Amino acid sequence: MSNLVMVCRRIWSTKTFHAAALTVFNAQLQFHRRPVLFNIVFQFKQTCFSSSKANSFQVPEFYSLNKKISYLIRTGRINEARELFDSTEHWNTITWNRMITAYVKRREMLKARQLFEEMPNRDIVSWNLMLSGYISCGGKFVERARNMFDQMPETDCVSWNTMLSGYAKSGMMDKAEELFNEMPERNVVSWNAMVSGYLMNGHVEKAIEFFKLMPKRDSASLRALISGLIQNDKLVEAERILLQYGGNVGKGDLVDAYNTLIAGYGQKGMAYEARKLFDRIPLCCDCGYSRRNVISWNSMIMCYVRAGDIVSARELFDKMVERDTFSWNTMISGYVQILDMKEASNLFSRMPEPDTLSWNMMISGFSEIGSLKLAHDLFKRIPEKSLVSWNSMISGYEKNEDYKGAMNIFLQMQLEGKKPDRHTLSSILSACAGLVDLVLGTQIHQLVTKAFIADLPINNSLVTMYSRCGAIVEARMVFDEMNLQRDVISWNAMIGGYAYHGFATEALQLFDLMKQCNVQPSYITFISVLNACAHAGLIEEGRREFNSMVNTHGIKPQVEHYAALVDIIGRHGQLEEAMSLINSMPCEPDKAVWGALLGACKVHNNVEMARAAAEALMKLQPESSAPYVLLHNMYADVGRWDDAAEMRTMMEKNNVQKDAGYSRVDSYC
DNA sequence: GTAGGGTTAG
Incomplete structure (x- = not known):
């Protein structure tokens, strides 16, 4: 029997679990009905499957009531x-305490109290439980804990x-220090708490000093x-x-401290230093292995994955004797x-228990x-979809x-009764x-319950949705309700909405307000x-904003900004200036700029320059008929019939199809 | 059943 327990523990710790093994364990469990075995199988299930499957396990009949409670907790x-x-x-005191612990861990202090x-x-x-509960709530509860501490009978x-x-x-390190000095007896935990306390508050020297003064150190001291x-x-x-101190720690495993530092190097992208340390991890005195x-x-x-060195990561991965889910996931995440x-995919398919x-x-x-089909195929195969999967x-x-x-998946999710969270809604x-579907958007808005009412990303998405759908008033209502909870995205969404739908004055007024609110x-x-x-048609204002963007805010103008500036100057009839702006651009002009x-x-009847712009457009979008048609119409308007005919010939020669509905082209105006 | 930020991924 004890052998069986050991085998179970062993397999559980390596997490290489197979359904077949579970069947065997279940059979053994039926036969022996030993709680310890039951617990191992449960932990197994919890590790390997999702918790819902593990929870479907019935509480064994042979458990005492006390045990049942702790099992459920x-x-x-x-x-x-x-x-x-x-x-x-x-109930006995231990079970009362157990129940209190459950609430304390979830910080439900009212129920615990x-x-x-x-x-x-x-x-x-x-008493200690209540104390730790208030402590973990932090803030003003620390004083509450102190009151309790002062009232304790012992x-x-x-x-x-x-x-x-x-x-x-x-x-409050001064208060901690005061307490430390008053303590009737101190153990290694007290010292460790002081050391990490100093470090949490940035007192590095003091922490090292304390560490050196410690009468006894364990591996947690070093790790802290x-x-x-x-x-x-x-x-x-x-x-x-x-x-210096690694050779001389008491209780606990020294390798934890090494692991902590290796991970620390990893966060800084210092894979070389990490590897040096990894290779220096000492040998075990008993077995002689690392x-x-x-x-x-x-x-x-x-570390290697973070540093982008996938080759070294893989090399190490292949050398591993005992891999857990974490090893596989890290390697997969690298790829x-x-x-x-x-x-x-290759690794994923080889993974024993994804x-x-x-x-x-x-x-x-x-x-x-962009391989949505593959993604969807995989999605369909997920045995138990979590909210993150959806x-x-x-x-x-x-x-x-x-x-x-996206909408289809969401509907399917609704049908399966899964509750959306902020990510889903956003x-x-x-x-x-994207669909410009106001009806659906409004319905989703109704799903935004109280829990998300102050959620910044969701409110931003709402403003964007209403703006895009042309529901400017609704967008502004959401925006106004956001009050102080706004970021640059919120402002962009609202200003963009106004600009997109032609409410130029409102857009510029809101931009002024944004600057007054000191939002960058x-x-x-x-x-x-x-x-x-x-x-x-605000040419001066446009020029001024463009300059302030570059000079005051240090933002490098993108092709979109140039397109807008060309539009501003061009509409005003200063076509030469617009053309020289295009020629001086540091980036390649795109179709929006030429457009x-x-x-x-077209508006200012400059046929020659129109031809230059149209030719540039033809190169950028050879399949589009718009520049041909527009130029054709311009030639026709001034009676240059030969040139107009040339456009038709060119279209045929270049095999450009005339789009339906383009008999009069105003798409660039 | 309580105390030391116990180590790693999206």
């Missing part, structure tokens, strides 16, 4: 646990340490110092201390990031390279401008904007502002 079924708790009386008040026999653990080292760490986390030093950007110091564990390998692979998806993350990464990867698929369609596809509102405009803001100037000039030429 452990699996996150707090409400069921509470129901069971309320159904009977005479209520139980605490009701319980017949509080012990020191009950205190132990845990109470003092909890209070101490509370002060440290809230940045190392991770704190990393956060304070002292990687060299961290490595020095690790090598102390490296699967996390060391994973962290090192991660997904550089987009070459072939190798990612989890939701693996599936979701593959979907986003395929969407990113969201990845919807945003995949949306980003590839397949708005109907993508689907963008899809409504982006290059997108200026596209809308310049377009608004063009629309309203603006051509439109201006």
Whole structure:
């Protein structure tokens, strides 16, 4: 029996789990009915499958009521646990405490407090639990914790340490120090809390001083110092201390500190230093093998992936004896990031138990390279779709401008009763904007419940959606309700909406307001502002804004800005200036730039320049008939019939089809 | 059943 337990534990820890193994375990479980075995199988299921599948497991009959409660709490079924708790009386103190812990962990302090008040026999653990609950809520609750601490009938080292760490986390190191000095007895946890406290608050020297003064150190002391030093950007110091003190730690595994520093190097993209450390991880005194564990390998692979060195990452990955889901996912994410998806699929198909993350990464990867069909095929195969899976698929369609596809997935999601979150709503509102579907957009708006009412991205999407659909009043209503919760995207959406629909004055007024509110405009803001100037025929204002964009805001003008400026100047009839602007542009003029000039030429009847603009357009979009037709009409208007006929011949020669409805072309005007 | 930011991915 104990062998069986060990085998189960072993397999669980490597997470190489197969359905067949589960069948065997289930059979054993039926036979032995041992809780310990049951727990292992449960953890198994939870690791390998989604939690819903694991939760479908019935609580075993042979569990005592106390055990049932802790089982339910452990699996996150707090409400069921509470129901069971309320159904009977005479619980022991440990079970009362367990129930309180559940609420404390979820920071539901009102419920925790209520139980605490009701319980017949509080012990020191009950008090400590409440203390740690208030501490983890932070802010003003720290004072509340202190009141409680002062009222406690007795205190132990845990109470003092909890209070101490509370002060440290809230940045009150003087109070923490005071407490540390008053403590009747200190243990290694007290010292560690002080060291990390100093580091959290940026007192690096003081932390090192304290660390050196410690009467006893364990691996957590070293880890706390190392991770704190990393956060304070002292990687060299961290490595020095690790090598100096690493040989001499008490309880715990030293490799954790190495792993922490390797990961720290990874965050800074320092793969070379990380690898040097990885190779220096010492040997185990007992077995003589390196102390490296699967996390060391994973962290090192991660470093390479972050540094963009996929080859070294793969080399290490192939050398691994024992890979977990994390190793596979990190490697796959590396390939997904550089987009070459072939190798990612290759690994994915070899992966023993892909989890939701693996599936979701593959979907986003395929969407990113525009392979929506592959993404969708994969999506359909996901055994249990998480919200992230749905969201990845919807945003995949949306980003590839397949708005109907996005909408279909969303409808399917609704049918399956899945609740959308902020990501879903934001993508689907963008899809409504793309489809210019006001009815659908308004319906989605109604789905935006109280929970999302102050959500910035969602409100931005709403403004964009209403703007695009031409519902300017509704857009402005959402925008106004956002009050102080606005970012540059909100302003851009609203100004852009006004500009796009020809409300130039409103666009410019809002832009003024934006500047008054000290919001830094982006290059997108200026596209809308310049377009608004063009629309309203404000040549001086347009020139001024263009210059202020470059000189005051340091924004490099893009081709879109030039197109708008050409439009502004051209509409005003200054065609020569517009042409010389195009010639002086640092970037290649695109169809919008030439289109603006051509439109201006049409309005101001400059046939020669129109010809130059049209020819440039013909090169850029050889399939479009618009420049031919427009030039043809201009020639015809001034009676240059030969030139008009030439346009027709050229169209035939270049095999350009005349678009239906283009008998009079005003598309550039 | 309580105290030390315990390590890694989208």
